[in-house]
Amino acid sequence: MGRILAIDYGKKRTGLAVTDPLQIIATGLTTIPSQTLIPYLKKYFETEQVEMILIGEPKNLDGSDTDATALVAECVRILKKNFPAMPLKQVDERFTSKMAFQTMIDSGLKKKDRQNKGLVDEISATIILQEYLRSK
Numbered sequence: 001m002g003r004i005l006a007i008d009y010g011k012k013r014t015g016l017a018v019t020d021p022l023q024i025i026a027t028g029l030t031t032i033p034s035q036t037l038i039p040y041l042k043k044y045f046e047t048e049q050v051e052m053i054l055i056g057e058p059k060n061l062d063g064s065d066t067d068a069t070a071l072v073a074e075c076v077r078i079l080k081k082n083f084p085a086m087p088l089k090q091v092d093e094r095f096t097s098k099m100a101f102q103t104m105i106d107s108g109l110k111k112k113d114r115q116n117k118g119l120v121d122e123i124s125a126t127i128i129l130q131e132y133l134r135s136k
Contacts, residue, residue, distance in 0.1 A: 002051030005044075006129035008093065008121050009055060009075045010034060010068070015121030017129045021049070026129035028122040037075070038082050045083070053079060053086055056093030056128045093128055 004023055008015035014037050016029040032040050044050070055076060058068040072090075079088055 002049035004052050004054060004129065004132070005029075005041075005050050006054040006125045006132070007037075007056065007075075008125040008128060009037070009072050010121060011071060013117065013121050015123070015125035016040075017122065017125035018048075018050075019129060019133065023051075023133065026126050026133060028126045031119070031122045034075075038078065041079075041083070045086075050086070053083070053088045054091050054128060054132055055079070055088065056124070057090040058093055089132075091128055091132055093124070 001021055001023060003021055004019045006017045006026070008017075012034060013031050014034045015031045017026055018029050019026055055072060058066040058072060060066055076088065076090065079086075
């Protein structure tokens with residue numbers, strides 16, 4: 001059984017999270033500059049067995065597309081081109097950034113640490129992954 005990797009893709013930064021090999025626990029992996037996503041994943045896939053990629057799909061409350069939806073669609077196209085054999089699933093990411101910020105508050109992070117947008121992206125990817133695991 002391989003890991004599941006979740007991506008919270010953004011114009012500047014991309015948050016990544018993975019499961020353990022048994023797909024029980026979701027853990028934040030890192031936040032990287034978005035333009036380095038494909039080289040990062042190629043290296044990661046060389047050392048870790050990944051069974052599937054999840055990518056957060058940005059939607060408005062009413063289910064319509066957001067400004068970021070086209071950006072994520074382009075990322076999906078590039079992922080499929082570079083990793084054609086890797087299953088890829090798009091999942092609803094509504095509220096993940098707000099949930100990530102609330103998680104930071106609840107865990108007692110100082111205000112200065114909560115301003116780290118990279119950490120918000122990584123936590124958002126973890127939430128996307130946790131929600132997927134919960135729904136399975």
